[in-house]
Amino acid sequence: MLPQKSYPWVQNGRHRNLPLKLPICNFDAKTGILCANCEARLRKGEITKADVDASRAAIGLAERVPELNRVTLRRAFDGGGNYVLEFERQDLPVLRSNKSMYSELEGALNGKVWIVGAGGNDRKFLEDVFFPAKVLTVNTVWLPDGEKKTKVIVPAKRSERRIGDFDKLRDAVKRARGIELLVETEREASAKLRP
Numbered sequence: 001m002l003p004q005k006s007y008p009w010v011q012n013g014r015h016r017n018l019p020l021k022l023p024i025c026n027f028d029a030k031t032g033i034l035c036a037n038c039e040a041r042l043r044k045g046e047i048t049k050a051d052v053d054a055s056r057a058a059i060g061l062a063e064r065v066p067e068l069n070r071v072t073l074r075r076a077f078d079g080g081g082n083y084v085l086e087f088e089r090q091d092l093p094v095l096r097s098n099k100s101m102y103s104e105l106e107g108a109l110n111g112k113v114w115i116v117g118a119g120g121n122d123r124k125f126l127e128d129v130f131f132p133a134k135v136l137t138v139n140t141v142w143l144p145d146g147e148k149k150t151k152v153i154v155p156a157k158r159s160e161r162r163i164g165d166f167d168k169l170r171d172a173v174k175r176a177r178g179i180e181l182l183v184e185t186e187r188e189a190s191a192k193l194r195p
């Protein structure tokens, strides 16, 4: 049997091929050139440019952000250069365990990033979007012109990053779930109730 050092692709007994799973081939994400299959999927609308951009960003980071090698990016939704990234729901704890995950992804994508889990209802989705802020209430609001909005009340100060930046993510949230979002802090909501 050959000594282990003869196998440069084996490190600490584990295969070094990236197990990060993406909406496009890992090879395409690395090279930046889509294979015929992924190109056809993009043309048919099965994947989007946001999926391609987010895949390239994620694989570029995976070498030095090890948590990314344990997750599956399912879809990406772009709203004006800001992104909602949808991972498998069971991947959220490992993604959140790295305190610099958001800033790494935002640096790579050159925009704001919100991380959500796949599946689940709208409330679950919104809880992911606002994490680590808590979502207190989710209400459906009908505007006089018949437009439906989803109002989220959060306890935190508006100055908090997740909430303060939310305007930037509104379009990506709409693209991801069709949700027209209104955000209020608990203080703003209770001020409206006073005479």
Ligand SMILES: [Zn+2]
Pocket: 024, 025, 028, 034, 035, 036, 037, 038, 039
């Ligand atoms: Zn491909």
